[in-house]
Amino acid sequence: MRETSMENMSQVGLLIMLVYILLFASNNAVAIECLASDHETLMDFKNGLEDSHNLLSSWRNTNCCQWHGIYCDNVTGAVVAIDLHNPHPVQSLQSNLSGEIRPSLMKLKSLRSLDLSFNTFKRIPIPKFLGSLVTLQYLNLSNAGFAGLIPPHLGNLSHLQSLDLTSDGYDLYVENLQWVYGLVSLKHLTMDRVDLSLIAGTDLVSALNQLPFLTKLHLSSCKLFGQIPSPSSLNFTSLVVLDLSSNNFVSNIPDWLVNISTLQHIDISINDLYGKIPLGLRDLPKLNYLNLGANENLIARCSQLFMNGWGKIQKLDLSYNKLHGRLPSYFENLTSLTYLSLSFNDIEGVIPSSIGQLCNLNTLDLSQNNLTGTLPKFLQRINNCPSKMPLPNLEIFSIGYNQLHGKIPYWLLQLESLVYLDLGHNLLEGPIPVSLGSLQNLTFLQLEGNKLNGTLPNSLGQLSKLAFLYVSSNQLTGMVTEDHFSKLSKLKILLMSENSFTFNASVNWIPPFQLQSLDMGSCALGPSFPTWLKSQSKIQEIDFTNARLVGFIPNWFWDISTHMTYINISHNELQGRLPNPIPTDFDPGLTLDLSFNLLEGLCEECGDSCVNEARKMNT
Numbered sequence: 001m002r003e004t005s006m007e008n009m010s011q012v013g014l015l016i017m018l019v020y021i022l023l024f025a026s027n028n029a030v031a032i033e034c035l036a037s038d039h040e041t042l043m044d045f046k047n048g049l050e051d052s053h054n055l056l057s058s059w060r061n062t063n064c065c066q067w068h069g070i071y072c073d074n075v076t077g078a079v080v081a082i083d084l085h086n087p088h089p090v091q092s093l094q095s096n097l098s099g100e101i102r103p104s105l106m107k108l109k110s111l112r113s114l115d116l117s118f119n120t121f122k123r124i125p126i127p128k129f130l131g132s133l134v135t136l137q138y139l140n141l142s143n144a145g146f147a148g149l150i151p152p153h154l155g156n157l158s159h160l161q162s163l164d165l166t167s168d169g170y171d172l173y174v175e176n177l178q179w180v181y182g183l184v185s186l187k188h189l190t191m192d193r194v195d196l197s198l199i200a201g202t203d204l205v206s207a208l209n210q211l212p213f214l215t216k217l218h219l220s221s222c223k224l225f226g227q228i229p230s231p232s233s234l235n236f237t238s239l240v241v242l243d244l245s246s247n248n249f250v251s252n253i254p255d256w257l258v259n260i261s262t263l264q265h266i267d268i269s270i271n272d273l274y275g276k277i278p279l280g281l282r283d284l285p286k287l288n289y290l291n292l293g294a295n296e297n298l299i300a301r302c303s304q305l306f307m308n309g310w311g312k313i314q315k316l317d318l319s320y321n322k323l324h325g326r327l328p329s330y331f332e333n334l335t336s337l338t339y340l341s342l343s344f345n346d347i348e349g350v351i352p353s354s355i356g357q358l359c360n361l362n363t364l365d366l367s368q369n370n371l372t373g374t375l376p377k378f379l380q381r382i383n384n385c386p387s388k389m390p391l392p393n394l395e396i397f398s399i400g401y402n403q404l405h406g407k408i409p410y411w412l413l414q415l416e417s418l419v420y421l422d423l424g425h426n427l428l429e430g431p432i433p434v435s436l437g438s439l440q441n442l443t444f445l446q447l448e449g450n451k452l453n454g455t456l457p458n459s460l461g462q463l464s465k466l467a468f469l470y471v472s473s474n475q476l477t478g479m480v481t482e483d484h485f486s487k488l489s490k491l492k493i494l495l496m497s498e499n500s501f502t503f504n505a506s507v508n509w510i511p512p513f514q515l516q517s518l519d520m521g522s523c524a525l526g527p528s529f530p531t532w533l534k535s536q537s538k539i540q541e542i543d544f545t546n547a548r549l550v551g552f553i554p555n556w557f558w559d560i561s562t563h564m565t566y567i568n569i570s571h572n573e574l575q576g577r578l579p580n581p582i583p584t585d586f587d588p589g590l591t592l593d594l595s596f597n598l599l600e601g602l603c604e605e606c607g608d609s610c611v612n613e614a615r616k617m618n619t
């Protein structure tokens with residue numbers, strides 16, 4: 001009995017499937033015909049638009065269902081979607097639509113989706129009649145050049161699930177959010193860069209409380225201000241994404257945030273939030289992105305904040321706040337973390353070996369804190385990390401501007417993925433390890449302002465992707481030769497002043513790089529002016545202060561100087577007259593310091609500080 005009914009059921013199922021396949025196939029084979037009335041409506045809509053680049057060239061034949069951007073219902077043939085978004089918004093030659101949006105659109109009785117994003121409607125207002133397209137479920141007017149008041153009529157769109165009114169830059173504004181109350185089906189609301197300065201935090205939360213289905217809210221850079229209130233009950237408990245970044249909220253973090261267990265993405269960075277970071281955030285079961293950076297006044301004790309929870313977190317940015325206390329010796333539950341920035345806080349104590357437990361980390365920024373002690377001798381690992389090496393994916397590591405001392409540890413030289421390494425402005429000592437030269441992906445190496453001694457390892461010349469090399473203000477000594485630069489073809493900025501280097505390159509040396517900025521102050525560079533500089537046609541800043549240069553400044557130096565904004569060759573023994581007049585095509589913003597030399601032709605009265613003297617001479 002049972003079996004027979006099962007059989008019958010599956011036969012019925014088969015039949016349904018067959019009918020479905022037949023229907024579907026016929027729909028594919030014979031294109032649906034557009035309704036004559038919709039055809040007429042769209043022709044009128046087209047006539048209102050300015051289409052200088054013929055984007056709508058396909059809007060000709062009788063079947064409007066085949067036109068570019070038009071979608072019809074498979075069964076009724078009614079137009080259900082108009083998608084005329086500009087797919088290449090950044091290419092300025094791209095065809096954009098402008099002109100007028102005709103009210104005839106109201107005749108499309110089945111229209112569910114309208115996308116005009118990234119066109120250039122030359123600051124016309126959003127038409128009020130869009131509020132009468134009551135069948136709409138999706139409306140995207142993002143970056144489409146509309147300006148002025150967002151018509152409250154949009155609040156009549158009670159079936160709307162997704163509304164994107166992102167503005168090019170405060171071109172759109174609202175007077176209040178009462179109209180939003182009507183959007184009872186809304187799931188996604190995006191109004192980035194819409195001017196909401198007439199709305200206080202209170203109005204915002206009241207409006208949100210009318211949107212029980214809201215899952216994504218993007219209100220970045222909307223000039224929102226004031227407190228974010230905590231109402232006694234919450235309706236918007238399905239929120240997944242909350243972006244209130246770059247507003248002017250002066251507020252505690254509202255307690256309700258930790259009650260919305262669906263939250264995955266929270267961004268309230270760049271506001272004026274203050275007070276304690278609620279510990280409940282770490283218990284949000286799905287939270288993978290939290291950015292509370294640049295609020296200046298959020299407080300948390302580090303050891304407590306990281307003690308528990310954060311099970312799903314991938315990106316955590318708490319930079320530019322008032323975090324204090326020590327980093328925890330336990331990070332085991334943050335193994336999903338790929339990005340951690342705690343820079344510009346008041347964190348103290350040592351960097352614990354437990355950072356090694358963060359095995360998926362791509363970025364670790366602990367710069368600008370009050371970290372002390374030596375770097376850990378080794379890093380802890382945990383068993384559920386896929387790699388045997390600690391921090392195998394770390395590309396960005398920054399601990400600059402702390403008070404860390406001791407030697408550069410061995411584990412750091414094994415972080416093969418490193419692209420950006422900033423150890424600058426600490427108290428690190430000992431040599432620059434030779435094996436730093438095997439971190440093949442390094443593009444940024446900042447070691448400035450430490451107490452490193454010994455020589456500059458030749459191996460650095462192997463870093464073929466290196467663009468920024470900063471080793472100034474250490475206690476480095478020895479010869480710097482062509483070998484140090486043999487593969488540095490990408491080098492743009494080289495700062496090596498305030499050490500005791502001697503630079504030795506042959507007269508024929510043509511460096512592999514084209515520098516933009518060069519600081520060799522207090523390097524023994526002379527006696528003669530370095531001829532290799534001749535090849536540096538893009539250079540903008542040169543500092544050869546106290547570089548033991550003797551003799552004449554070659555004429556070619558003035559030829560390559562025309563792009564330069566800063567030249568400091570003070571404190572040498574350069575002699576001779578300056579070219580007079582000095583080339584007129586100098587950058588008007590040029591700072592030129594030739595003081596403390598033996599040059600003739602500088603004006604008498606300025607003596608020691610002949611800054612900008614060349615320009616004065618010229619007049």
Ligand SMILES: *[C@@H]1O[C@H](CO)[C@@H](O)[C@H](O)[C@H]1NC(C)=O
Pocket residue numbers: 027074
């Ligand atoms: C209508 O056709 C489109 C494209 O051929 C297809 O993706 C969609 O599932 C169809 N809808 C129905 C209801 O058959």
Ligand SMILES: *[C@@H]1O[C@H](CO)[C@@H](O)[C@H](O)[C@H]1NC(C)=O
Pocket residue numbers: 086089090091092093094095096118119120143
């Ligand atoms: C198209 O719009 C984009 C911005 O949305 C703009 O940068 C571009 O200049 C426009 N192109 C034309 C031809 O107007």
Ligand SMILES: *[C@@H]1O[C@H](CO)[C@@H](O)[C@H](O)[C@H]1NC(C)=O
Pocket residue numbers: 131132152153154155156179
């Ligand atoms: C639509 O909304 C506006 C303003 O909120 C209102 O004046 C108007 O009566 C509404 N129209 C319809 C058809 O509901």
Ligand SMILES: *[C@@H]1O[C@H](CO)[C@@H](O)[C@H](O)[C@H]1NC(C)=O
Pocket residue numbers: 085086117118140142162163164188190
């Ligand atoms: C609106 O369109 C733009 C670009 O065409 C897209 O990036 C954005 O995600 C859309 N908004 C919504 C809410 O779908």
Ligand SMILES: *[C@@H]1O[C@H](CO)[C@@H](O)[C@H](O)[C@H]1NC(C)=O
Pocket residue numbers: 206209210212231233234235
């Ligand atoms: C929650 O939403 C309902 C309608 O969905 C509304 O009547 C009620 O006032 C809302 N609650 C609050 C606190 O705004």
Ligand SMILES: *[C@@H]1O[C@H](CO)[C@@H](O)[C@H](O)[C@H]1NC(C)=O
Pocket residue numbers: 230231232233234255256259
């Ligand atoms: C948040 O949850 C706490 C307890 O879990 C409750 O006391 C509080 O009223 C809730 N807040 C809101 C706004 O729902």
Ligand SMILES: *[C@@H]1O[C@H](CO)[C@@H](O)[C@H](O)[C@H]1NC(C)=O
Pocket residue numbers: 307308309311333
């Ligand atoms: C770490 O996470 C596990 C599972 O997610 C949990 O059972 C454990 O209590 C957490 N430990 C701490 C210290 O948070």
Ligand SMILES: *[C@@H]1O[C@H](CO)[C@@H](O)[C@H](O)[C@H]1NC(C)=O
Pocket residue numbers: 346348370
């Ligand atoms: C750093 O820590 C030292 C000693 O703990 C303290 O004296 C100093 O004020 C702190 N500096 C900052 C900027 O917090």
Ligand SMILES: *[C@@H]1O[C@H](CO)[C@@H](O)[C@H](O)[C@H]1NC(C)=O
Pocket residue numbers: 416417418441
């Ligand atoms: C270096 O960078 C390249 C290109 O980005 C990447 O494919 C490679 O895996 C990186 N090497 C290491 C050791 O991470």
Ligand SMILES: *[C@@H]1O[C@H](CO)[C@@H](O)[C@H](O)[C@H]1NC(C)=O
Pocket residue numbers: 429430431453454455
């Ligand atoms: C570097 O400095 C340390 C002391 O910090 C000293 O013991 C060592 O000899 C110095 N090395 C060189 C090469 O000067």
Ligand SMILES: *[C@@H]1O[C@H](CO)[C@@H](O)[C@H](O)[C@H]1NC(C)=O
Pocket residue numbers: 504505506
């Ligand atoms: C500079 O390098 C050249 C070889 O390029 C070498 O002959 C010369 O002795 C070096 N000068 C000094 C002072 O070491």
Ligand SMILES: *[C@@H]1O[C@H](CO)[C@@H](O)[C@H](O)[C@H]1NC(C)=O
Pocket residue numbers: 521545568570591592593611
């Ligand atoms: C040139 O460098 C010297 C030494 O570092 C410095 O004192 C002077 O201010 C610099 N000149 C300019 C114009 O910056």
